[in-house]
Every structure is written in structure tokens, then in C-alpha cells.
Amino acid sequence: MKPKITLKQIARELGVSISTVSKALKDSTEISEDTREKVKAFAKFYNYRPNNIALSLKNRKTKTIGIIIPDIVHHFFTKVINGIEEVAVKRGYSVIVGLSNESFEKEVLNMEMLANGSIDGFILSTSKETLMQQDYHHFKDILEEGIPIVMFDRIVDEINCDKVVVDDLEGAKNAVQKLISSGSKNIAIITTKDYINVGRLRTRGYLEALHNNNIEPKERLVLKVDDKLITEEYLEGIEKEIQLLFENNKDIDGVFAVNELYAITAMKVARLCNKRIPEDIQIIGFTDGVLSRHSYPGLTTISQHGREVGKKAAELLIDKLESENFEETYQTVIINTELIERETTR
Amino acid sequence: MKPKITLKQIARELGVSISTVSKALKDSTEISEDTREKVKAFAKFYNYRPNNIALSLKNRKTKTIGIIIPDIVHHFFTKVINGIEEVAVKRGYSVIVGLSNESFEKEVLNMEMLANGSIDGFILSTSKETLMQQDYHHFKDILEEGIPIVMFDRIVDEINCDKVVVDDLEGAKNAVQKLISSGSKNIAIITTKDYINVGRLRTRGYLEALHNNNIEPKERLVLKVDDKLITEEYLEGIEKEIQLLFENNKDIDGVFAVNELYAITAMKVARLCNKRIPEDIQIIGFTDGVLSRHSYPGLTTISQHGREVGKKAAELLIDKLESENFEETYQTVIINTELIERETTR
DNA sequence: TTGTACGCGTTATCAA
């Protein structure tokens, strides 16, 4: 076993001082050609690399980004991480991931932990519990400490920081417009409870699209699923709720689901009701997922471009981190959505 | 803005020495009740928390685990991360994620970067390129440096370290046995090229199951897909290959696919060939994914228990990190698979 | 009971 070598050890072996070694390795002209070569050869032989921790302590910069997300087993978040990581490595940063598991407490703990020197800034999407309780003191505290935050997707309006969001309103409008244009008359929406801003915006888009086409919205066609953690039993719960929606509203001929799971479940229920897709009923989802592409029939969706969200978020954060005069000016970047037509629409 | 407070600042404010503050905060009896209270009150007010970086430097332990995986947009890996994170936080560790993107170079770079003090140990799954090139010097180097590694799923036999694997052989045997028991006579396997040990083992399981049932394996029923990075065009490539398999072997009445994507694609092709599932052809996959559960019809699969893999890997690693006398004894833990019957088998 | 000194690994400044 040969543990990592340090400047000190090199210095001792070569009979020079630590600072000489340090300078030699950085090609400082202060050091003679001779010793420079000697030191570099030795360092190379022993595969010397500066210790990141020591550098972090000295520079007061860790060159790592903390990502806090509610759930990693989720295609959208995973795409976002991918995007973040891509620009992070490109700009010399590492990425440390904390999962809140949709819990307020875990979100707070995780952030406090990482904020104690482990990271230079955060990129995060808020947990459901946090959104529900509307307790954002941890975000405020961390910003107060001078640690920048970039929020994405599930953002908090009350917090003043950079944000990257998907164009939920416009995307939803496009989705519903597509259904209308293709002949659906009675369009249901399967959405989340209102405290999730994402669901709220998509619901608004649904209503606006209806309005633009002079269609009277009907309360009975709006299903707000109680959005808890996804467990096996809960899944059945969603299915039951959607089943009820279909049974009580035999006239439904179009469905806009605010996420992939709801859309897929709606397809399943439609099949159970012997409705043909897309002939009898059109379905459209909102997601970036794998399910949509590989479902049968292929699900038409509004793609969220999660990767772009991540890339943009990382750029915003790193720009802020590396700007000398960190101006107190924040922006909200909106990433456009895209309608991907597959087989569940006509 | 109120930046993080340090021991030094507390000491200065209170007119005592740094070590007094340090001791007071740890309830040392060396310090008088009086100053202890005073210090603690002050620290609490200013929300003092020790700086992780300084602690890491001092203790020569970062209390963080480096995870290196080929691809985060992948349900199995995501489950594994989930498992790792769960036991990591429970035992006071953070998790830093590096993506190799199936590239040898990125794998090496990422590991070298993190090995310079950022992490205490690695949990990793090897990239395809690394497996293909069979160049494992970076693993050796890092182990040499005294940094423990736990490999999972795509392991490397030549490297001496702890490993956690799914029981690919047994799982594959069970899958094929299920097909045989349910009446399939001509069972095809859709697998990867041999350099992926996982694919190799599953292929062996397929052959063993056939053998156990006195069925002669047929070369023409074995499809080894050229397993590159998954892109849109590549996806079509797989589909074509499978289509060819079906067309050239009209007698196929059972398919064992070594991953979810192949299985789903096989289902698609079967539909195109007007084969009823499971009446005319049974299909079974090998995965932990979401696709299987939500596909139509629901895909029967061998579940890999990714979460368990992650949990076990994290336990092995942390145990090793925290054992005083890090014995040079390594184990390979095998996580059992489970047959989950859905609608693609009879 | 409190404080001093040292070390973790590095770099920057200043002195030799």
C-alpha cells in the first residue's frame, strides 16, 4: 500500500522546503530550472496530486455543488442531474446529491449538513412537505449566509434567488389545445392538489386553453389527486380515483394528465372501460419520461427537457459563484416545452 | 448577510481562547459551568456549526462516499443510489455522485478527482468501455492508496475488493424455467455481447435452464445485441435486430430478455408480428424498472432489488471504513432475485 | 479552569 504523498513528504525526501516544492510544481520562475525538474520528476513518479480538502480549506471554495431533490427514482430529476453534472464537470465542479424524500425535515437536515462548508452553492427542487407547510426559513438562512441557491421545477415564489422552470402554463395550454384541435369535446384533467405550483400552473393552462376555445370548464372533469408518496397501495388509489372519474363522466373523450404516471394509469383505466385510444379517447401527458416512449400505444406528451433545466441551473449557479461582484440580481429562466406526438392522440 | 461564524470569532467576541470555546461546546468538564453556558448561548444564537472541511482535514476523514455509475438516467442505478443514500445518512455519511457515462476516461478522471481527499471510499459499477478495454489500473491504484472500493452489478473479477451482485445466474434460470413450465418450447434469448459479465451470466443461466429440461439450445435463438450507448437511432437498431430474429424464427414462443428495454422492444415487435402475448408468445425481462410494471400488458420480470444492492454495498463500505484493523478480507454478497409474474407469461 | 501550541495540506507573502 502506498498512501497519497504530500508536499511535506516530497520536501523531506528531496531535502528542500515545502514551499519550494509547491512553487516548483507550479512552474514558478522563482525556482531554478534544476530543482524544478527534480521536484516535478519526483512528484510525477509518486503521482502527487494536491489534496482537495486542504485546497478547499485554504481557498474557502469547495468547487462542489449540492443538489437537493425529493426523489432520485424519477426520470425527470435524473435528467436534470445529468444536465447539471454535464456542465459541472466541464467547469471543474463536483456534484454532491442529497435526497429529501419529499420530507421537510430531511430537506432541512441535508441542507444544513452540506452548508457547513461542504458545498459552494445549491441547486434544488422543493419537497412536497415543504411546499405544503410553507416553511422556507432554511432557504432564507442559507441565502443569508451568502450561499447561493438555484431552484428548479418546484420553486418557491417567496424566496429571492435564481430559478429555472419549465413553461408549465404554456405547455399545458399546448397540450389541451392539441386535444381540442383533434376533436375532443369533453376534456378531463388529472392533476395534483394546488400546493404544488407545478400542478397549479398546469391546471391554469388547461383552463386557459378551454377558455380560448370558448369551452365551458366543468368542475366534474377536474380530478385533483391526493399526491402523497408513491407506494404500491397508493398506486391503486390513483387508479380507483381515475376509474371513478371515468365512470361518472361517460362523455370524456380527452384527458390531460399533469404527469406520466397519471397518464399511464388513465390509459389503463380507459382500456378497462373498453375505450379505444385514440379513437374514443385521446390522452396526453406531461413529462420527460421513458414510460411515454415505450408505452403501448406510445403516449403523446409535453416534453420538459429536464436536461436543459439542469444545464441552465448549473450555469446560473456557477456564474454566480465565479462572479466577483455577486450582484443581488436574480433571474428566472423559463425552459420551453415541446409537444411530442405519439399514438394516444389523433 | 451573516456568514458562518467560526470558533475564532466566538472566542474573540467573548474574550476567551479558541480552545476554551471548543471545549465548552463539547461540554468538557474542564470548563466552568459559567463560561460553558455563556459560550453555548452565544454559539446557539449565532447558529454555530463546525466546518466540515476543517474537520475533514483534521480527521483525515471526509465522511462522504463516492458513487461512480455509468448512467444516472437508469432505473436500476437510481434504486441503488437510493439504497446507498439511505444507509449513508443513517450512518452519518454524505454521498457524492460521479457519472462515467459509460466512458473509460470519464470513469478514471472522476475517480482520480474524488480520490484526492474528497471521499473516504467508493461504491461503483464499471462502465462498458472499461469492461471492454479490460484496463483496470485505476481501480488497482486507488485500492493501493488505501481507499476501499465496493463494486456492484458490473463487477470486475480481477480486482480484489468487496462486491455486491445480483444473482444473475439463478435469476436467469428461474426466468427460463418459468417459460418452460408454462409451455414455451422454442425460447429465444436477447442478450448483450459477452464482455458484460452480467449479460454473460444471464446467458449461462438460460443455457443451464434449457439443459436441465433436456432442451437442445439453438444458436439461431440467441441474439447478442451490440450494446452501445442508447440513442434514438440505436433504439431502432435494436428493434430491427429483434424483428429479424422473429422473422427468421417463426417458431419462437418464448423470449427471455436480459434487460427491460429489450423486453419491451420484443413486446413491440411481437405485436407487429401479430403474435398475441402471452398466448402465442411469452416474454420475460430482467430488471427493476418502471417500464415493466406500467407496460401493457404488464411485463413479467426478474426483479433485481436494486435498493437492497445499494444498502448492502453501503454497509460493506462503511463497515470497512470504520473498522480499526481493516483486514484484507473481501466478500462478495449475492442479492437474490425475485420472479414477478405479470401478464406476459401464462 | 483556561490558554498555548501543534498539526491536518496547501498557498502566498515576505525574508534571507
Place this chain on the structure above:
DNA sequence: TTGATAACGCGTACAA
């Protein structure tokens, strides 16, 4: 051209 010293933030052995 080289080296000693201080500093980043913390904990601790030892001295006062």
C-alpha cells in the same frame, strides 16, 4: 533561488 511563516478552521495534548 530558496525557505520560514502565517493562514484557512478545528481539536487536543500539554502547560500554566
